[in-house]
Amino acid sequence: MHADDETRILPSQADDGVVRRLRAAGCVFAEDEARLLRAQADGDLLDALVTRRVAGEPLEHVLGWAELAGVRVVVAPGVFVPRRRTTLMVEEATRLARAATAPRPVVVDLCCGTGAVGLVVALRTGDVELHAVDVDPAAVRCAQDNLARVGGRARTGDLTAGLPHELRGRVDVVVANVPYVPTDEVRLLPPESRLHEPVTAVDGGPDGLGLVRRVLSEAASWLARPGHVLVEVAAHQVPDAEQAARAADLVPRTVRDDDLDAVVLVASAR
Incomplete structure (x- = not known):
């Protein structure tokens, strides 16, 4: 990556409110989780999903799906998430x-x-x-x-x-x-x-x-x-x-x- 490109990209990442909220809540892979949540929703619905995740709800329950061996499966709140x-x-x-x-x-x-x-x-x-x-x-x-x-x-x-x-x-x-x-x-x-x-x-x-x-x-x-x-x-x-x-x-x-x-x-x- 060219140095100028890095200068242009990093500020937008640093200003990413979703990533900041997730990281502050202790989410180790905040950037990856933010990407998945954005693929799921935007606007007020995205904010609601992030709020649920920040409160400690498993990411899979928030998204409504999990992945096992490359296969995506429906996951409902309160149901065990496959590891x-x-x-x-x-x-x-x-x-x-x-x-x-x-x-x-x-x-x-x-x-x-x-x-x-x-x-x-x-x-x-x-x-x-x-x-x-x-x-x-x-x-x-x-x-x-x-x-x-x-x-x-x-x-x-x-x-x-x-x-x-x-x-x-x-x-x-x-x-x-x-x-x-x-x-x-x-x-x-x-x-x-x-x-x-x-x-x-x-x-x-x-x-x-x-x-x-x-x-x-x-x-x-x-x-x-x-x-x-x-x-x-x-x-x-x-x-x-x-x-x-x-x-x-x-x-x-x-x-x-x-x-x-x-x-x-x-x-x-x-």
């Missing part, structure tokens, strides 16, 4: 769905939230039968909006209790992005998560593995042979999570991605 680390689960689940022996693999997304994981797996795999379940009606409405593009179905229910009975023994891949933060550590989460996402989406019980154990135990009888359950865990939880898989008569293995800071337990039917 970048979950890309590892998507990649592994896609590989397993593509390897399924059924002509039309059955994929189930438990604790689905926005339905982002199941949606991306379906888009990457091709023709799948996709079912999603969440206990939160707001999440189910959001997931149904997202899954409509691939013909998927979202239902309200408590884990596998929300699945149609005819799927038992036919499911090729279960993905479950369940909460795995120990109860005593929830208070340490960033305010965006603690204040704007349901506690049921982040609190995994005393050791963080309460729902992981339930998913492994309940999903085992729904699996085809072969069939697989995938859950995210923290690195220090791997031994206990693998033991939970073995207790459910499943064979565990662990997939890691240090760049994403992600660990996925894959538990397979015998």
Whole structure:
């Protein structure tokens, strides 16, 4: 860039009121967020969106969308926002769905939230039968909006209790992005998560593995042979999570991605 060009550009950036407001509120990527917000609205509506963000609302809730593995998904206020680390689960689940022996693999997304994981797996795999379940009606409405593009179905229910009975023994891949933060550590989460996402989406019980154990135990009888359950865990939880898989008569293995800071337990039917 020519020095004269830099002189002309920097003052306009310095005078950018949106960036200043975001930076003052502690937004590390204020310039990027300002660009996204401006693409969404202008005038009074832009000001309203910036005000919501400055007040601490997650950017994805303000925008109304989030991105997972390059796919944009609808996000509603109060619904868990998919994290970048979950890309590892998507990649592994896609590989397993593509390897399924059924002509039309059955994929189930438990604790689905926005339905982002199941949606991306379906888009990457091709023709799948996709079912999603969440206990939160707001999440189910959001997931149904997202899954409509691939013909998927979202239902309200408590884990596998929300699945149609005819799927038992036919499911090729279960993905479950369940909460795995120990109860005593929830208070340490960033305010965006603690204040704007349901506690049921982040609190995994005393050791963080309460729902992981339930998913492994309940999903085992729904699996085809072969069939697989995938859950995210923290690195220090791997031994206990693998033991939970073995207790459910499943064979565990662990997939890691240090760049994403992600660990996925894959538990397979015998």
